[in-house]
Amino acid sequence: GTLVARDVRLALAWYQQAATNPVPDARQPHAQLALARMIDRGDGVKADPALALRYYKSAAVAGHPEAQNALATYFYEGQLVEKNPAIARKLFIAAAAQGQQDAMANAGVMLFKGEGGAVDLVQAYVWFKLASRLGHAQAPDMAALVEKRLSEAQRKQADAVLAPKT
Numbered sequence: 778g779t780l781v782a783r784d785v786r787l788a789l790a791w792y793q794q795a796a797t798n799p800v801p802d803a804r805q806p807h808a809q810l811a812l813a814r815m816i817d818r819g820d821g822v823k824a825d826p827a828l829a830l831r832y833y834k835s836a837a838v839a840g841h842p843e844a845q846n847a848l849a850t851y852f853y854e855g856q857l858v859e860k861n862p863a864i865a866r867k868l869f870i871a872a873a874a875q876g877q878q879d880a881m882a883n884a885g886v887m888l889f890k891g892e893g894g895a896v897d898l899v900q901a902y903v904w905f906k907l908a909s910r911l912g913h914a915q916a917p918d919m920a921a922l923v924e925k926r927l928s929e930a931q932r933k934q935a936d937a938v939l940a941p942k943t
Contacts, residue, residue, distance in 0.1 A: 785821030796832060809836035810844045830857050837868065845872035846880040853883070853892075866893030873904055881908035882916050889923055898927055902935045 792815065795808030813832035816825050830851060836844030849868030852861045866887045872880030881904045887893050888901035905920035927935065 785815075789815055789821045796835070806836040806839040806841035806844065809833075809839070810841055810847075813844065813847070826857055840871075840875075842872040842875035842877035842880065845869075845875075846877050846883065849880065849883065853887075862887065862893030864893070873907075876911070878908045878911040878913045878916075881905070881911070882913050882919065885916070885919055885923070889919070898923055899931050899935045899938075902927060902931075903938050906935070906939055 789812070792808045792812040795805040796812045798805070809832045813829045813836065814820070816822055816832065817829035818824065830848075833844050833847045833851070837848040845868045849865045849872065850856070851858050852868065853865035854860070866884065869880045869884040869887060873884045885901045885904035885908065888897045888904065890896070902920060902923040905916045905923060908916035909920055924932070
């Protein structure tokens with residue numbers, strides 16, 4: 778920290794307390810995500826990807842977009858879980874809908890390639906454009922690639938979705 782000495786073990790203890798509260802509604806998704814990341818990286822604790830996955834899942838189920846993106850990656854890659862592109866796509870889109878820029882780009886890739894569902898060039902383009910607006914490094918190039926494949930009608934449809942709402 779900036780005002781106090783960094784104490785990874787103390788942080789881990791606080792995150793664990795907040796993430797595992799015996800009252801389910803009192804569990805903190807932000808703490809679950811932070812704890813998952815610490816356990817995943819072995820930051821202050823022995824790395825345990827399977828335990829990290831449990832905390833990612835808890836935070837994702839609670840609607841945390843960063844956790845949804847992380848969990849989607851597990852399903853996309855088939856890491857510690859059976860590979861399931863349909864679940865990955867659903868989770869990426871859920872996180873993207875909450876403004877998570879990596880999830881926007883990941884959803885765009887899946888929609889562009891038809892992974893986990895049908896190809897949807899309009900939605901792929903929309904997610905890449907939105908991720909671009911948020912500063913995602915690869916999204917502008919991906920949007921340009923998809924844009925070349927859009928028909929005029931599809932481009933108009935995408936533009937209507939991307940237009941500012943008044």
